[in-house]
Amino acid sequence: MFEQREKIATNIRKGVLEYCVLGSLSSGDKYGLELAEQLTELNLTAGEGSLYPLLARMKAAGLVETQWHEGGTGRKRKYYSITAHGHQMLNEFRAVWTEIAGQVEQILGGQNGEGS
Amino acid sequence: MAKVVETPSVEEYLRELNHLLRHVPVQLRHELVADIAEHIDEGREQGRSDREIVTALGNAESVAAPVLEEVLLRGAAPTMKRNRRVLGIVAFVTGLFAAIVSRSSDSTVINMTFGPTEMQGASINYGYSDIFAASQLLIFISLGLMVAASSVMRPRIARSYSVAAAIVMTVVVIICGTGLGMFFVPSMVAAWLLAGANNLKMGADQRDRRSRTVRIVGGIALLLPSSLAVAGILSGSVLGVGPYIFVALGLACSVGYLKSFRFAQWLACITGGLLMVMAIIDQGMLMAAFWLGGIMYFFFGLYGLLWFSDRRAVSTTVLQ
Numbered sequence: 001m002f003e004q005r006e007k008i009a010t011n012i013r014k015g016v017l018e019y020c021v022l023g024s025l026s027s028g029d030k031y032g033l034e035l036a037e038q039l040t041e042l043n044l045t046a047g048e049g050s051l052y053p054l055l056a057r058m059k060a061a062g063l064v065e066t067q068w069h070e071g072g073t074g075r076k077r078k079y080y081s082i083t084a085h086g087h088q089m090l091n092e093f094r095a096v097w098t099e100i101a102g103q104v105e106q107i108l109g110g111q112n113g114e115g116s
Numbered sequence: 117m118a119k120v121v122e123t124p125s126v127e128e129y130l131r132e133l134n135h136l137l138r139h140v141p142v143q144l145r146h147e148l149v150a151d152i153a154e155h156i157d158e159g160r161e162q163g164r165s166d167r168e169i170v171t172a173l174g175n176a177e178s179v180a181a182p183v184l185e186e187v188l189l190r191g192a193a194p195t196m197k198r199n200r201r202v203l204g205i206v207a208f209v210t211g212l213f214a215a216i217v218s219r220s221s222d223s224t225v226i227n228m229t230f231g232p233t234e235m236q237g238a239s240i241n242y243g244y245s246d247i248f249a250a251s252q253l254l255i256f257i258s259l260g261l262m263v264a265a266s267s268v269m270r271p272r273i274a275r276s277y278s279v280a281a282a283i284v285m286t287v288v289v290i291i292c293g294t295g296l297g298m299f300f301v302p303s304m305v306a307a308w309l310l311a312g313a314n315n316l317k318m319g320a321d322q323r324d325r326r327s328r329t330v331r332i333v334g335g336i337a338l339l340l341p342s343s344l345a346v347a348g349i350l351s352g353s354v355l356g357v358g359p360y361i362f363v364a365l366g367l368a369c370s371v372g373y374l375k376s377f378r379f380a381q382w383l384a385c386i387t388g389g390l391l392m393v394m395a396i397i398d399q400g401m402l403m404a405a406f407w408l409g410g411i412m413y414f415f416f417g418l419y420g421l422l423w424f425s426d427r428r429a430v431s432t433t434v435l436q
């Protein structure tokens with residue numbers, strides 16, 4: 001039972017992870033580990049490592065950019081920040097997400113017998 | 117009870133990841149491994165144990181998987197597929213051509229001054245037994261087939277195979293020397309182009325940089341034969357309108373090639389093909405020069421046709 005639930009969740013997360021990254025970055029620049037910790041905490045990604053190929057792809061697509069900044073400990077860190085194109089995509093996603101969530105809710109609610 | 121899986125050490129983990137990404141463009145590979153290494157350093161500084169860090173990262177396969185998938189997708193991309201097919205056909209045709217020509221030119225190469233003139237070009241066998249001649253032809257044809265084969269292989273295997281095939285062809289050319297070896301030069305060039313076409317590791321940026329180099333080198337190289345013709349005209353050693361036409365043709369090819377015009381690439385390709393055919397039919401004094409010049413025109417043209425427009429195609433798909 002739990003396994004099936006996990007499978008469903010994994011499939012959905014796969015599609016939204018990219019936008020969760022954009023969403024997280026829209027509230028401020030973050031370095032890799034910071035971002036990884038946040039997403040793992042929210043259970044949005046299973047392995048922290050798989051975040052980096054995604055970030056590389058998003059960078060190539062112009063959704064995020066990177067800068068090297070000095071962190072608190074004195075070492076240089078690679079910070080990720082969202083680009084204008086990234087903001088635009090995030091807004092598109094927000095609209096789509098609200099729409100789909102509403103539609104799914106509508107149909108599932110109806111099947112529970114609550115709708116009719 | 118959870119199964120106890122031994123967690124690899126940080127060094128093992130990074131080494132494994134690096135190994136898994138060996139088919140990935142070098143820059144991307146380095147960047148990813150550096151990112152993960154930084155992640156590990158950062159985690160250590162925050163007091164996480166190595167075991168915790170590696171477990172949280174997830175196994176190296178799952179980190180590499182999406183990248184490998186993307187690279188393989190690019191290998192199956194239409195342009196790449198088309199380039200490999202075209203080069204495969206070119207490799208086969210040039211191989212066939214070389215096999216036939218090298219057989220039929222046997223006496224002109226070996227007995228250029230000694231052989232009976234009425235025999236030259238009269239028979240493809242020159243008194244050898246049919247079996248001997250046929251098997252020799254088959255061996256020569258198999259070289260072309262060997263080169264062409266990589267165009268229908270799966271991308272990952274094709275890369276190593278085509279590099280090996282290109283090395284074999286180069287050795288054949290060197291061993292056969294300036295006589296027979298020359299006829300295998302087109303096969304050799306086609307083999308190296310195929311090795312390049314099968315290279316999944318080369319990112320778009322690197323491809324672009326290479327195309328720019330080829331464009332400049334090609335533009336200058338295509339002008340060289342024309343400058344020889346100009347020298348010929350000035351010194352009066354060549355006569356007629358032929359040289360003038362050739363100078364104009366070479367100039368058009370060269371300038372158009374530098375400007376990355378499509379027509380110039382076609383023109384170079386066709387001119388090259390014609391020069392090669394002319395060299396074989398004429399078998400005159402300048403046969404080698406015409407032959408090698410033709411090869412140069414043909415392959416620079418082909419390279420332009422296959423790769424120069426890539427950039428525009430890629431950028432439009434990104435924009436869509």
